[in-house]
Amino acid sequence: DIQMTQSPSSLSASVGDRVTITCRASQSISSYLNWYQQKPGKAPKLLIYAASSLQSGVPSRFSGSGSGTDFTLTISSLQPEDFATYYCQQSYSTPPTFGQGTRLEIK
Amino acid sequence: QVQLQESGPGLVKPSQTLSLTCTVSGGSISSGSYYWSWIRQPAGKGLEWIGRIYTSGSTNYNPSLKSRVTISVDTSKNQFSLKLSSVTAADTAVYYCARRITGGGDYFDYWGQGTLVTVSS
Numbered sequence: 001d002i003q004m005t006q007s008p009s010s011l012s013a014s015v016g017d018r019v020t021i022t023c024r025a026s027q028s029i030s031s032y033l034n035w036y037q038q039k040p041g042k043a044p045k046l047l048i049y050a051a052s053s054l055q056s057g058v059p060s061r062f063s064g065s066g067s068g069t070d071f072t073l074t075i076s077s078l079q080p081e082d083f084a085t086y087y088c089q090q091s092y093s094t095p096p097t098f099g100q101g102t103r104l105e106i107k
Numbered sequence: 108q109v110q111l112q113e114s115g116p117g118l119v120k121p122s123q124t125l126s127l128t129c130t131v132s133g134g135s136i137s138s139g140s141y142y143w144s145w146i147r148q149p150a151g152k153g154l155e156w157i158g159r160i161y162t163s164g165s166t167n168y169n170p171s172l173k174s175r176v177t178i179s180v181d182t183s184k185n186q187f188s189l190k191l192s193s194v195t196a197a198d199t200a201v202y203y204c205a206r207r208i209t210g211g212g213d214y215f216d217y218w219g220q221g222t223l224v225t226v227s228s
Binding site for chain 2: 001036042046050100
């Protein structure tokens with residue numbers, strides 16, 4: 001299985017901050033990388049697919065980049081509703097695997 | 108708008124079989140290039156893919172669970188189902204069904220709300 005490692009595991013930030021979360025794959029996955037947001041008690045929500053494509057309806061303050069083994073999710077200006085846990089997921093090979101999550105908290 | 112809804116017992120005894128069904132509404136389960144998946148999440152932990160089925164009946168399972176998992180589809184009811192046998196406390200989790208789209212990307216775009224299954228005597 002391909003291992004996905006996110007950093008940091010948790011992050012404190014303020015409304016209006018620019019935040020970057022990193023995801024590293026244990027082998028090259030080309031651009032087969034997706035990002036999800038999960039709020040407590042809710043299902044994950046797709047934000048970014050294919051490393052940098054914004055899912056329909058997701059605010060443009062979310063962006064993704066990277067290819068190969070290193071990827072980033074950036075939130076350009078944090079809004080109150082963005083405090084949640086974020087997961088990366090590779091779809092390069094079966095089984096699809098997720099990172100351990102990055103919990104974004106209010107400072 | 109596609110919607111998915113999990114249903115099934117919330118409590119299963121150890122060594123028994125966990126059975127869940129996902130009902131798809133707002134679209135046909137048979138249309139498009141979609142795989143229908145099960146994913147689980149133990150409390151406070153990350154996400155684990157269990158397996159998927161295509162409407163042809165073709166399946167793929169996570170090797171870590173393969174010996175205990177069966178996923179099936181009933182296109183007439185617009186449903187797909189999960190059976191996990193010989194459960195233990197380690198199988199206690201929120202179970203999600205999700206649609207996986209392929210072509211132009213490969214990702215889970217629609218998810219059910221999740222259902223908590225507790226394994227306990």
